[in-house]
Amino acid sequence: FAYGQKGSSYTYKKYVLDKEELVNTQYNMQTTWTPSWERIYRFNTILDNLDKVEQTTQKVHDQVAGEAYFGRAYYHFMLMLSFCLWDEDAPGIGYRDGLNPGEVPARETVGYTLTRIYEDLEKAEELLTKAGCTQFNLKTSFRPTVPTVKALRARIDLYRGKYDSALENANAALAA
Numbered sequence: 001f002a003y004g005q006k007g008s009s010y011t012y013k014k015y016v017l018d019k020e021e022l023v024n025t026q027y028n029m030q031t032t033w034t035p036s037w038e039r040i041y042r043f044n045t046i047l048d049n050l051d052k053v054e055q056t057t058q059k060v061h062d063q064v065a066g067e068a069y070f071g072r073a074y075y076h077f078m079l080m081l082s083f084c085l086w087d088e089d090a091p092g093i094g095y096r097d098g099l100n101p102g103e104v105p106a107r108e109t110v111g112y113t114l115t116r117i118y119e120d121l122e123k124a125e126e127l128l129t130k131a132g133c134t135q136f137n138l139k140t141s142f143r144p145t146v147p148t149v150k151a152l153r154a155r156i157d158l159y160r161g162k163y164d165s166a167l168e169n170a171n172a173a174l175a176a
Helices: 009-015 019-023 027-052 058-083 110-130 146-160 163-175
Strands: none
Touching: 027 058, 058 110, 058 146, 110 146, 146 163
């Protein structure tokens, strides 16, 4: 984004996410809030309809499901980074697992939302392992793999101050 706006006086404020600029504009709604909920809805739709797909293999089924669980966890985490305080009892964003396109879940605590994120990451790791996606794949490097799950888990653990778990997950991701 910043490269595309090279030379614009507006670029710096957006690049550094200037707090006053974010509070006084709809920037966060247009770039984080709405797109994240839309992507979560898409992942939920995939998870709900995946068993209806007939022309697939179990490996592809598990890979797509694992990627959807990872994506849902990732976008909930991104929403928490943007809109929540990092205290287990602070108001969180809830967790969207329904199929209503306009649904925004009721607020829950950050701890509740993090628990749901970790559950989705566990499912993602299990399914991606079953699908054989245990190493980074340079051919399709944009797709999540088990090391990607471990890297995200390490990042979340850093925010929570769980340094031993963060180090363990980061080392596992780097080993891949």
